[in-house]
Amino acid sequence: MTTAANTVAQKKGFGATLWDWLTTVDHKKIGILYLIGGGFFFVLGGIEALMIRLQLLVPNNDFVSAGFFNELITMHGTTMIFLAAMPLLFGFMNAIVPLQIGARDVAFPFINSLGFWMFFFGGLFLNLSWFIDAAPDAGWTSYASLSLASTGHGIDFYAIGLQIAGGGTLMAGINFLVTIINMRAPGMTYMRMPLFTWTTFVASALILFAFPPLTVGLFFLTFDRMFGGNFFDVDYGGNTIIWEHIFWIFGHPEVYILVLPSFGIFSEIFTIFSRKRLFGYSAMVFATVLIGFLGFMVWAHHMFTVGLGPTANAIFAVATMAIAVPTGVKIFNWLLTMWGGSIRVTTPMLYALGFIPSFVMGGVTGVQQGAAPLDYQLHDSYFIVAHFHYVIVGGVVLAILAATHLYWPKMFGTMLSEKLGKVTFWFFFIGFHMTFFLQHFLGLMGMPRRVWTYNADQGWDLFNMISSAGALLMAIGVIVMVINIIMTTAKNERVGNDPWEDGRTLEWAIPSPPPFYNFAQTPLVRGLDTYWIEKQDGNKKGYIPAEPLSDIHMPHGSFIPFVMSLGLFIAGFGAMFRVEHSWGLPVLIAGLVLTFLSMSLRSVKDDLGFYVTKEEILRTERGSK
Amino acid sequence: MDLNTKFTPKSWPDHPETATMEAKNKFVGFWLFLGGETILFATLFATYLALRNSVPSGNDFSTQTLFELPLVFVMTMLLLTSSLTSVYAMYHMKNYNFKAMQVWLAITGFLGLGFLGFEVYEFHHYISLGFTYGNSAFSSAFYTLVGTHGLHVAIGLVWLSLLILRNARRGLNLYNATKYYTFSLYWHFIDVVWVFIFTVVYLMGVVG
Numbered sequence: 039m040t041t042a043a044n045t046v047a048q049k050k051g052f053g054a055t056l057w058d059w060l061t062t063v064d065h066k067k068i069g070i071l072y073l074i075g076g077g078f079f080f081v082l083g084g085i086e087a088l089m090i091r092l093q094l095l096v097p098n099n100d101f102v103s104a105g106f107f108n109e110l111i112t113m114h115g116t117t118m119i120f121l122a123a124m125p126l127l128f129g130f131m132n133a134i135v136p137l138q139i140g141a142r143d144v145a146f147p148f149i150n151s152l153g154f155w156m157f158f159f160g161g162l163f164l165n166l167s168w169f170i171d172a173a174p175d176a177g178w179t180s181y182a183s184l185s186l187a188s189t190g191h192g193i194d195f196y197a198i199g200l201q202i203a204g205g206g207t208l209m210a211g212i213n214f215l216v217t218i219i220n221m222r223a224p225g226m227t228y229m230r231m232p233l234f235t236w237t238t239f240v241a242s243a244l245i246l247f248a249f250p251p252l253t254v255g256l257f258f259l260t261f262d263r264m265f266g267g268n269f270f271d272v273d274y275g276g277n278t279i280i281w282e283h284i285f286w287i288f289g290h291p292e293v294y295i296l297v298l299p300s301f302g303i304f305s306e307i308f309t310i311f312s313r314k315r316l317f318g319y320s321a322m323v324f325a326t327v328l329i330g331f332l333g334f335m336v337w338a339h340h341m342f343t344v345g346l347g348p349t350a351n352a353i354f355a356v357a358t359m360a361i362a363v364p365t366g367v368k369i370f371n372w373l374l375t376m377w378g379g380s381i382r383v384t385t386p387m388l389y390a391l392g393f394i395p396s397f398v399m400g401g402v403t404g405v406q407q408g409a410a411p412l413d414y415q416l417h418d419s420y421f422i423v424a425h426f427h428y429v430i431v432g433g434v435v436l437a438i439l440a441a442t443h444l445y446w447p448k449m450f451g452t453m454l455s456e457k458l459g460k461v462t463f464w465f466f467f468i469g470f471h472m473t474f475f476l477q478h479f480l481g482l483m484g485m486p487r488r489v490w491t492y493n494a495d496q497g498w499d500l501f502n503m504i505s506s507a508g509a510l511l512m513a514i515g516v517i518v519m520v521i522n523i524i525m526t527t528a529k530n531e532r533v534g535n536d537p538w539e540d541g542r543t544l545e546w547a548i549p550s551p552p553p554f555y556n557f558a559q560t561p562l563v564r565g566l567d568t569y570w571i572e573k574q575d576g577n578k579k580g581y582i583p584a585e586p587l588s589d590i591h592m593p594h595g596s597f598i599p600f601v602m603s604l605g606l607f608i609a610g611f612g613a614m615f616r617v618e619h620s621w622g623l624p625v626l627i628a629g630l631v632l633t634f635l636s637m638s639l640r641s642v643k644d645d646l647g648f649y650v651t652k653e654e655i656l657r658t659e660r661g662s663k
Numbered sequence: 664m665d666l667n668t669k670f671t672p673k674s675w676p677d678h679p680e681t682a683t684m685e686a687k688n689k690f691v692g693f694w695l696f697l698g699g700e701t702i703l704f705a706t707l708f709a710t711y712l713a714l715r716n717s718v719p720s721g722n723d724f725s726t727q728t729l730f731e732l733p734l735v736f737v738m739t740m741l742l743l744t745s746s747l748t749s750v751y752a753m754y755h756m757k758n759y760n761f762k763a764m765q766v767w768l769a770i771t772g773f774l775g776l777g778f779l780g781f782e783v784y785e786f787h788h789y790i791s792l793g794f795t796y797g798n799s800a801f802s803s804a805f806y807t808l809v810g811t812h813g814l815h816v817a818i819g820l821v822w823l824s825l826l827i828l829r830n831a832r833r834g835l836n837l838y839n840a841t842k843y844y845t846f847s848l849y850w851h852f853i854d855v856v857w858v859f860i861f862t863v864v865y866l867m868g869v870v871g
Contacts, residue, residue, distance in 0.1 A: 145688040145691075145692060146688065146692060208699060212692055212695050212696055212699070213692075215691075215692075215695055216688050216691045216692040216695065219691055220684070220687055220688050220691055221688075246695060246698060246699050246702075247698070247699070247702050249699070250699050250700070250702040250703035250706065251702060251703075251706045253703060254703055254706040254707055254710070255706075257807070258710070258807070261796075261803065261807065262803075265796070266795075266796055266797035267796065267797065267803040267807070268797055268798075268799060268800045268802070268803045269710065269714070269800060269803050269804065269807075271800070273719060274718075274719050274797075274798075274799050274800050274803075275714065275717030275718045275719050275722075275799045275800035275801060276714070276717065276800040276803075277713060277714065277717065277800065280710055280713060280714075284706060284710075287706075638821075638825060641822075641825055641829075641842075642825060642829045644838065646838065
């Protein structure tokens with residue numbers, strides 16, 4: 039029985055363990071898989087960043103060639119956005135959101151697993167470009183006039199790899215939406231949901247509406263490059279601006295897909311470590327929804343210099359600046375959450391405190407660029423590079439690092455060292471500002487972005503050198519964190535339900551890590567900050583059960599998601615090499631057949647799940663006490 | 664959920680498609696999926712509208728010279744009727760009349776197949792005239808929009824066949840009722856998209 043393997047703590051062989059991870063549909067394990075996959079690509083993207091900064095360390099450097107530099111910046115951006123930041127956030131969403139709403143699993147455990155494996159194989163496909171042929175070199179935005187002219191298969195790797203990974207993201211988005219709509223515990227009304235759940239909800243809605251345009255855009259690119267299409271080829275009546283529109287209709291919401299869950303994580307941190315409920319909860323929810331909505335109205339601010347005309351530019355400029363209002367609401371609410379609270383400066387709180395000024399700076403430069411006339415000056419300069427790194431690193435990466443420390447005990451049952459955590463923070467935080475603060479001024483001095491090298495004595499030398507040194511500090515911070523993780527895992531000191539002692543939401547009411555069925559009995563939710571309310575009322579159990587203890591229905595594991603994703607991965611190679619190799623077309627067809635056959639198998643084979651018996655739950659619950 | 668539970672038309676729930684937790688999830692999830700699909704087709708429509716008059720100089724293909732409304736009218740009628748027959752099928756599903764449901768779904772499938780046959784003929788005809796996929800930006804946008812719809816029809820037909828065959832021997836239960844119902848949602852969606860294609864591509868192309 040699969041149930042016995044999951045509940046009884048017995049030693050398993052390597053093969054059995056591997057099989058368990060390849061077939062798991064448990065949201066907590068998939069969360070860990072996302073962390074591993076995203077963490078791997080984060081390190082990869084970091085190494086690419088270090089090589090970029092090494093090249094720009096001194097003027098007229100030839101550490102890497104110009105062509106290789108283009109590949110580095112393209113892959114750094116693509117990897118960090120699609121394969122590091124998003125999967126890492128998905129990791130925490132998967133691990134935490136079902137617990138926060140009192141659910142036993144996500145709505146679609148099978149699709150959850152499929153989403154992960156598609157991300158993984160898509161990322162693998164994209165990165166194999168380093169070893170086969172060439173890496174993509176048209177920038178992470180891959181503007182059509184550049185990408186159609188790019189020789190070799192680099193852009194093909196980009197289009198197909200992102201297509202596969204993007205499909206996985208779309209599935210994850212739908213899964214979270216349905217989970218949050220349908221799986222909330224009794225009493226968990228929308229306006230009692232923790233902020234991390236709310237931001238996950240809105241970010242998932244953005245995924246649902248932003249990823250289909252990317253899918254279409256990537257198909258256009260694929261058809262133009264590999265199947266004789268002419269969407270962007272001006273000689274045949276095509277129009278390269280269409281790519282820019284489609285890409286940014288996806289690309290701008292993508293920023294909010296990343297940053298909204300980060301806001302959610304920081305909201306949790308501020309409340310926990312200020313020992314206060316969130317100030318202005320309903321305003322926070324409204325601001326989240328409003329940011330999500332406005333996020334779709336501003337894509338053309340990436341295209342001010344294209345020449346859409348003063349009317350279009352003015353409308354998009356105003357819409358862009360409007361987003362600063364709900365964002366400002368959020369910043370003030372966080373500040374007022376801390377006001378009068380009894381603050382504990384733990385590692386996650388340190389990140390949250392560092393986040394506010396960093397992200398505000400990124401926001402302010404964003405509004406500056408939103409002014410279309412000024413944007414003509416700033417466009418394609420290092421000012422832009424500085425701005426979006428302040429937003430993405432100052433907002434998203436700080437949130438991911440904070441969440442790693444905050445949720446590590448919940449996911450793995452042991453606490454990361456606070457001392458090493460703070461060392462990581464200071465190295466990373468100082469390194470981050472050293473790297474990117476001066477890039478604002480490099481931009482204002484006229485240094486264009488994406489340049490391979492620059493001449494000496496233009497006043498750029500010192501700032502570039504300091505910037506590169508900062509990158510090194512960030513790398514040291516990340517290395518300290520890896521050491522921290524290894525040491526913590528080796529020590530393996532187990533912690534209880536609520537290791538931060540001031541947990542407020544339901545995930546802290548159950549063991550760390552939770553049993554595979556999460557809640558022995560579905561909890562009853564009596565208000566915002568459910569667990570905090572129960573603690574105040576002296577409830578030792580941590581939550582009020584909404585049902586008697588009875589058998590629990592759980593889904594079966596499945597290997598099909600892995601095979602379906604593998605099929606797409608194989609088909610990708612077939613599509614790419616179709617023109618120059620005769621094996622291309624058969625491989626393309628074989629891959630698609632593999633995917634659709636396994637999908638059909640899933641469809642015709644009944645999977646009704648299984649029941650965990652009451653006795654088994656009682657045994658597990660006693661064991662974990 | 665027990666597949667062996669025997670229902671009668673009286674004990675069969677009013678809304679079998681949302682009778683269990685899994686069914687509710689599937690139901691909401693599928694609606695959301697269709698929301699994403701709407702955006703996907705919206706992007707394709709926008710691109711088509713931007714490129715429908717974009718051909719290189721010396722290229723004579725245009726919406727006026729190419730499209731013939733009688734053929735498209737027949738296709739439209741086939742697909743619209745298939746939507747109607749799928750409604751009949753769902754009516755019988757809700758009344759726990761398995762045989763009638765299967766028959767109406769089979770009719771739906773044949774109508775869809777007829778539509779697809781005409782589309783293949785239409786594409787083949789255009790290609791024989793020299794209007795290939797790579798002919799112009801117009802041709803790429805046309806084939807991608809209409810072809811994506813055709814692909815959806817084809818996938819729907821495979822899905823329908825699997826449903827009909829897989830459940831032929833065992834009849835309706837609360838596990839497959841949702842599957843039938845989501846299929847009918849999908850089929851209506853495809854139909855609605857075709858109404859827009861008929862209007863935007865063909866009617867506006869020939870008349871507008």
